[in-house]
Amino acid sequence: MSSAKRQKTAKDGVPYELVYWPGIPGRGEHIRLLLEEAGAAYTDKALQPDEEGGGAKAVLALIDPSHMGDDVGNPPILAPPVLRHRDLVLSQTPNILMYLAPRLGLAPSADDDDVDGIYRLNSLVLTALDGLSNEVHDCHHPIAVSLYYEDQKEEALRRSQDYVKNRLPKFLGYFERVLKSKASGEGPWLYGGRLTYADLVLFHCVDGLKFMFTKAMEAMEKEYKGVFELYEAVKARPKIKEYLASDRRQKFSEGIYRHYDELDITE
Amino acid sequence: MSSAKRQKTAKDGVPYELVYWPGIPGRGEHIRLLLEEAGAAYTDKALQPDEEGGGAKAVLALIDPSHMGDDVGNPPILAPPVLRHRDLVLSQTPNILMYLAPRLGLAPSADDDDVDGIYRLNSLVLTALDGLSNEVHDCHHPIAVSLYYEDQKEEALRRSQDYVKNRLPKFLGYFERVLKSKASGEGPWLYGGRLTYADLVLFHCVDGLKFMFTKAMEAMEKEYKGVFELYEAVKARPKIKEYLASDRRQKFSEGIYRHYDELDITE
Structure with a gap:
């Protein structure tokens, strides 16, 4: 098949x-x-x-x-x-x-006791996508999506420096705090003590960031332990593991997360 | 009171x-x-x-x-x-x-026949906020939110030029198309022939854009008639009209929509 x-x-x-x-x-x-x-x-x-x-x-x-x-x-x-x-x-x-x-059973539904939990999750997801996906795209395209990266390399470096210094710790620190909050419950997950779609979203953001800002992410592993534990916990789930090894999984290339050596900075 | x-x-x-x-x-x-x-x-x-x-x-x-x-x-x-x-x-x-x-009666609810209408509206709202709000903020802060506008003026002009030339027509054109689509129904509204919260969101985006890119927006009025008609229709609603004239309404200043003469360009 x-x-x-x-x-x-x-x-x-x-x-x-x-x-x-x-x-x-x-x-x-x-x-x-x-x-x-x-x-x-x-x-x-x-x-x-x-x-x-x-x-x-x-x-x-x-x-x-x-x-x-x-x-x-x-x-x-x-x-x-x-x-x-x-x-x-x-x-x-x-x-x-x-x-x-x-x-898909990855968030409370309308029949659930936690009927408004979906809005709490959506808030986490929108925050992850804002800070760890959309802003990352702007790191290599700060001036215009209609221009090539090569036409905005200098500005891309300036934006990436600010991102790695200020924005990345801000967002990773936020999710670390969410993981330590009472609302996250027990275990490695962001909300309610069970895997939700917010965990899957954060997983992919971290995965992309590790590809793009490899050195900066490595330097941050110790400080944001919870975030990286969540990343590993998602990666180890049987269905995700099988998927990541399959040919259904596309490789990172010229999308949101891109690896340019000159942007792989630590400060 | x-x-x-x-x-x-x-x-x-x-x-x-x-x-x-x-x-x-x-x-x-x-x-x-x-x-x-x-x-x-x-x-x-x-x-x-x-x-x-x-x-x-x-x-x-x-x-x-x-x-x-x-x-x-x-x-x-x-x-x-x-x-x-x-x-x-x-x-x-x-x-x-x-x-x-x-x-608040500004979108179909779960009891409604159009039970999934809220997702169609959310799609319109996210698109308006992406293209007509978040991207606008980046026009005056393309390099870093942590820097002053004065420290990224040149880049802000380049980004604004691209925005006015490519992005603004793209998004206004999209909403013009939505207004002409069957799904919009009759009248000036975006979805289902009645006022929804998506109309209020688009209204505020247009209001902010008219403040920031006054000349460019004026030049676009003829091409995107439906969008500007919607803007006027929201503005004329009795409760909105009363609110806009009240002291509850904050004035535009140093937020997302800012007026800098040097960025008030038409191309």
Whole structure:
């Protein structure tokens, strides 16, 4: 069975479909990690060839400026990742994650005692994505996404220096504090004493940061022990481990997390 | 009755409390607009003096690095805005908005036929905040938030030029397309033929952009008619109109949207 068509049984029987750029983990990776940890049935269009309507072609068809949404209530989409499920066509990473997590058992659901827990988790997830993903992208593209990195190298170095000195410790320190808080409960997890999707999001951010700012992250391991323990705990989960070793996992390259030797700084 | 203590009757009888920096509309403004449009009971701590536990003091107490959250499940907070409601302490603007909107009748709720409409709205809101708020802040602070604008003026001009030329038309064009889509329904609104919180968010983004990039926005009025019609339609709503004229409304100054003559460019 090809990895793109890999289907398992989802709780409600309707498989998910992820549409994202091929060739990078990117923002789509957060979505993949939830689906993989939960063993959900899904199709990853990034792994299908263009000729079969997958790959970049699937993305371009959805975000084309002539695309006007559909007749069942979905507005047009600006950018991937996109999740299709039943009649829904959703965009925006934290939005897709928030839709998926309660359905996949990775966040309290509306039937749960902790009915508002999802909002606490969403707050953690948005903070991780802001500080450990979006800001990281701006480190190599501080002036414009429309320009090459080579056209903003000097500014990228200045921004990266500020990031490594001020922003990275601020955000890692925050999550270390969350891990020590009463709300995190027992164990290595961020919230409620059990694995949630916020842990998977933080895992991928740390994974990307280790690729991009290898030296700075190494220097921070001792100070933010809880964050790195969570990282290892997610990595060791059987389904995640199997996924990371599989050909469904895209390698870091020219996405959000990029390794440039000249930006791999410690101060 | 002082504006800070202004109380009206909320549907569930428990008033909301907003904690945010005083002196700027900032990200807190999106939250205020929902509460004002709905006529909800709320306290705005930014309008209370420091001596009474309001103002910057209220923010600093919550985000202090020694603050470890609480005993009823709330993790520590990294940054304002913060919403307090019952036992909940929530951060992150789009998260707070998503919690509030169904409760305030500004988004479909779980009892609604359109049970997943909130995710479609959240996608629109996150896109507006990404492109018309967060990216705007980076226009005057492209290198580091820890540096003064004066220390990154040249880079700010380059980034603003790219923003006005490429990013602003991209995002305004996207929302123009959403307004023309079937999913928007009839009338000036973004989704489902009725006012939702996504309209209030887009209104404030346009309001801020008109303050910061006055000339560029004026030049774009003809091309993105729907967006500017929505802006006027929100502005004319009786409760919003009353709010904007009141002393509860903070003036633009040194927040996300700033007016620098040298950045008020058209290309």
